[in-house]
Amino acid sequence: MLSKCANPECSEQFLYLHQGKLFHLTPTPDVEAFDEGSSSSLYERFWLCDRCAKTMILVWGGRKAKLVPLPAPPMILPAVAASRVVGRKHVKKHAANAGLSST
Numbered sequence: 001m002l003s004k005c006a007n008p009e010c011s012e013q014f015l016y017l018h019q020g021k022l023f024h025l026t027p028t029p030d031v032e033a034f035d036e037g038s039s040s041s042l043y044e045r046f047w048l049c050d051r052c053a054k055t056m057i058l059v060w061g062g063r064k065a066k067l068v069p070l071p072a073p074p075m076i077l078p079a080v081a082a083s084r085v086v087g088r089k090h091v092k093k094h095a096a097n098a099g100l101s102s103t
Contacts, residue, residue, distance in 0.1 A: 005049040006058055007067060012049035021053040022046070025060045 005012040005020070014020070023046045046058050046065050058065045 002045060002047045004047075005052055006046040006065060007048060007052045007056065010049060010052050012051070014047050014049075020047050020049045021057075023048070023058040023065070025058065025065055027060060 002014045002022075004010075004014060006023075012020075025044055025046065027043070044065065048056065048058065054070075056067050056069050059068050060066070
């Protein structure tokens, strides 16, 4: 039965399905072969609270669940800042060519 967050460092209690993230983990084929088909007892459900689910996920780590940190999201430049950089290069190019005349 789920009663608290799967993160051992967190004491958040499981109360509602709409809070946090549920995980239904299945064993790897190696573990299923070793257990000779009676691996139904190895299927487990885990829950991470909202706070922990924002920074980590649960994966099957052999014979037990393993917490894995989520990768950091990629940094994206805001569209305004990117257009300013392009605009400056364009202005510099025109400024460099402003003294040249083709007469």
